[in-house]
Amino acid sequence: MQTYAADLRPIQQDATAAIATAEYYEQKSATIPNDISRREGDLLRAEAVEAPQPQIDEIEADLRRMRQAQSNAASQVQDARQQLYRARERLRAIADVAISHIETAIEGDSDSAFDNWNQFWDGAAGWIGEWAANVLKGILEVLGELLAILVAIVVIIVVIIIVIAVLSAIAAIIGWVALGILAALLVGAMLLTFLIRDGLGTPIRRSPAPGEELKPKKKYPSDADDATTTDQYTSQDYGDLFEEVGRQDVAGGDQRTVIRVVAITDAAGNVIGYRVQLPSTQNWSPMNGDGALNDLSADAMLALFPGLETQYKKAVWDALESSGALDSDAPIMLTGWSLGGMMAGDLATDPRLSGRVQSVVTAGSAIDKHAGEIDPSVRVTQVNNRWDPVHTLEFVGYGPNDVPGPNWQTYHPVDIRIHDANMYGELADDLVPEVRPGDEIFFADDLKNTHEEVYEMVYSRG
Structure with missing residues (x-):
């Protein structure tokens, strides 16, 4: 486990750096299209009013710079994703080695049954949590639909009761036939x-x-x-x-x-x-x-x-x-x-x-x-x-x-x-x-x- 922890540290550092890079350039990518759209609008209006050529050249230069920045940002995000992928593969490799060493050690250990039981639940925790979240989401969606139907039914029943009460009061005075007419x-x-x-x-x-x-x-x-x-x-x-x-x-x-x-x-x-x-x-x-x-x-x-x-x-x-x-x-x-x-x-x-x-x-x-x-x-x-x-x-x-x-x-x-x-x-x-x-x-x-x-x-x- 000490070897695993030592091997894990540089992978975590690389992954953290890749995530930070991806987040930075994704945020940058989100703002660049709006900037490009705004400058393209500026260019359209400048050409429409026949603005001086230096002004048009400046806008076109800005657009070239922005588009290059957009391309660079996309490339940086892709590189960061590749780095994360490589970190994940390295993590799997050292995990396989660690598991192999642990299994070898467990075979001669008198507490192997207990240790395997704990190992099972440690590994199962993730997928059990995911399963529970998915099941709960489905239950809540069904309950939401049932509640919507229930509310509609209650509203209709209340309206019907009120209408019947009012009509009954009027009918008591003038009669049902007259009320219908x-x-x-x-x-x-x-x-x-x-x-x-x-x-x-x-x-x-x-x-x-x-x-x-x-x-x-x-x-x-x-x-x-x-x-x-x-x-x-x-x-x-x-x-x-x-x-x-x-x-x-x-x-x-x-x-x-x-x-x-x-x-x-x-x-x-x-x-x-x-x-x-x-x-x-x-x-x-x-x-x-x-x-x-x-x-x-x-x-x-x-x-x-x-x-x-x-x-x-x-x-x-x-x-x-x-x-x-x-x-x-x-x-x-x-x-x-x-x-x-x-x-x-x-x-x-x-x-x-x-x-x-x-x-x-x-x-x-x-x-x-x-x-x-x-x-x-x-x-x-x-x-x-x-x-x-x-x-x-x-x-x-x-x-x-x-x-x-x-x-x-x-x-x-x-x-x-x-x-x-x-x-x-x-x-x-x-x-x-x-x-x-x-x-x-x-x-x-x-x-x-x-x-x-x-x-x-x-x-x-x-």
Whole structure:
């Protein structure tokens, strides 16, 4: 054992040095791409304004230096990994020698049974701990799912008890038959009001007003270096999308509906893809007559009368037309959470967008009813919290043919926040940190010289 300890010391020193080197250069590798992206943005802007050649030369020199540093860092990390691998092989070799010597000594030792027993448990401790951790993780995941189901059941039971108690009190006064008739009349009157308001009404565009020029806001990924607000960042993944649509919700509130059509544009000014960002329910009043379009009425109509041309849907079409998306043949991504995701799923089945929609990205939205209608080539990505009941409210339109195809990817995390845009943004970051192949064109990238041109339109009920 003394020999083993002596041989082990230099191996430990080499391994420690290799780990320190790897950590240093991995940290360095993590920052260099952002620096390169920022300077490439500087170069793009300098060339666009025809900056003096010395300034352009300086930027290009910086880029060459950064790329060389990136290559060197990657090489250093690889060398450190090789050094760790060699240390591990040396460790195994001296361990084999030590074990051989120990076994030889144990054969003549009267306490061999006891020593072998201890040796077994010393070696077993590692794999037993790993086994226990894996088993515990599986148990916790199952318990989380069962707890989510239990909470949903309890909530439903409590609601049913409250409703029964209230109805019983009313029925005791007017009778059950009269109560049923009254409830049917009230629900029917409300749905009729919703149908008339959405079917016959026309949304009002508040900004820009009709006749005013619609100017897009240009956003570059490198703008993040100097950003002072979260809305100055470009979306880089699905988590960013959900958080950005959440900010649209806040901007519109219960009085206005903020719809964004984001044109991903290359250096030559060509649009290579459109991203349509749709807000969730913000107005819960059944009497909403001049507030936001994304309201209780739109929820009810999408759930009960899928395909109906609601004022919300009319506004989306106006936004697509005003932004120039309908005059282009560039592919489209539809995205939103909650009601916004439901609208995205509904639009994906509209024949007027046939062949244009390539991606649908939703969170906490009931869109499975469209599985049989959405083109199988469309990439559908859903993040649905198991504790969130909203994505299960398919209601009318869901049938046996609505079976998600191979291009549908649905994630079912568990989170106690139930239904929240920022929650879904965080969950998407954890579950889908990289966008799916094919969806890259819907995100700006400095390295590909693409940027966002954001068309923002604001509407209210008419």
